[in-house]
Amino acid sequence: MTFSGAFGEAGSGALSGSFIELENVEKVFSVRRKAGLVRREKTEVRAVDGISFGVERGEMVGYIGPNGAGKSTTIKMLTGILTPSGGRLRVAGIDPSRERTRLAQRIGVVFGQRTTLWWDLPLKDSYRLMHRMYRIPDDRFAANLARCVELLELGELLDVPVRQLSLGQRMRGDIAAALLHDPDVLYLDEPTIGLDVVSKARVREFLRELNATRGTTVLLTTHDLTDIEQLCKRVMVIDHGRLMYDGALGGLHEAGESERLLVVDLERELPPIEVAGARFVRAEGPRQWLAFPSSASAAPVVAAVAAAYPLVDLSVREPDIEAVIAKMYGERELGARAGSP
Structure with a gap:
């Protein structure tokens, strides 16, 4: 499928398999550590340990895990910054470590804690430099810049030096910079880190628009799981x-055996509610919390509570994905300890 519009045309060419392919990819770092007053020992740290997955063109995928799980290392291998220690890796049929320059024309990258913009130049001058670096046709550059400026609300910031921008403003500027050359793939590493609620909402809305209208493939790593919930239908968890x-x-909740909460406000303080399909969690005065499996319907539980108790109000709270993942990690570590001699 070819996408056109304000961001130009997507890259062409038939691809075998997935658009992004990783097959048993490994990355091992050698680290020297002190082993006495003078002596140092060389040890190996396996940052990525035999990962395999594929991402289709136009997918928006969340790639999540705790600090040190290997997320950023994977992104750096996908961009060609790091070379895999083993396995096979392709992006749009290109080996990133061997053809980094060629790949650069097909990808955009945003690292939340680093910037690709020139610190002392006005924002618009950074964009002009990228115009020349990527050799973007003038008409396409003008159209792409205008679209980014409109959707990310950058109009009043174009003449401001990058060093004077707030974190949220700079992040929006970095996202625009990553898209000026019409990349087929956008890698986002913590794109909303440190942003306020308004800035986060603006960035998320822009990414939804980009994916829907341009068909850009997005791989998103983040610690803000609301980003994943609002943007991604598919999620990968790395540990x-x-x-x-x-x-x-939704399957992540099932894998982690997550629960939804029913928050019930009663007319007066009562003993713990007892209904089939739910368990009592806690109470504060006339308010009580009940838990039930996320895979189950809330309707029978709500009906049972309404029929048996003097109800004022109730609400259903979805499970916290962060808690689900933490539980998965905990169960994995417990299993590893149980299996060790």
Whole structure:
């Protein structure tokens, strides 16, 4: 499928397999550590340990895990910044470590804690430099810049030096910079880190628009799980360099055996509510919390409570994905300890 419009035309060419392909990819770092007053020992740290997955063109995928899990290392290998220690990796049929310059024309990268903009130049001058670096046709550059400026609300910031921008403003500026050359793939590493609620909402809305209208493939790593919930239908969970889960967002709750909460406001303080299909969690005065499996319907529980108790109000709270993932990690570590001699 070819996408056109304000961001130009997507890259062409038939691809075999997935648009992004990783096959048993490994990355091992050699680290020297002190082993006495003078002596140092060389040890190996396996940051990525035999990961395999594929991402289709136009997918928006969440790639999540704790600090040190291997997320950023994976992104750096996908961009060609790092070379894999083993395995096979392709992006749009290109080996990133061997053809980094060629790949640069097909990808855009945003690292939340680093900037690709020139610190002392006005924002618009950074964009002009990128115009020349990527050799973007003038008409396409003008159209892409105008679209980014409109959707990310950058109009009043174009003449401001990058060093004077707030974190949220700079992040929006970096996202625009990553898209001026019409990349087929956008890698986002913590794109909303440190942003306020308004800036986060603006960035998320822009990414939804980009994916829907341009068909840009997006791989998103973040600690803000609201980003994943609002943007991604598919999520991959990585831990200690290994892929723990790859599937639909809803399936993550099932894998972690998550629960939804029913918050019930009663007319007066009563003993714990007892209804089939739910368990009592806690109470504060006339308010009580009940938990039930996220895979189950809330309707029978709500009906049972309404029929048996003097109800004022109630609400259903969805499970916290962060808690689900933490539980998965905990169960994995417990299993590893149980299996050790």
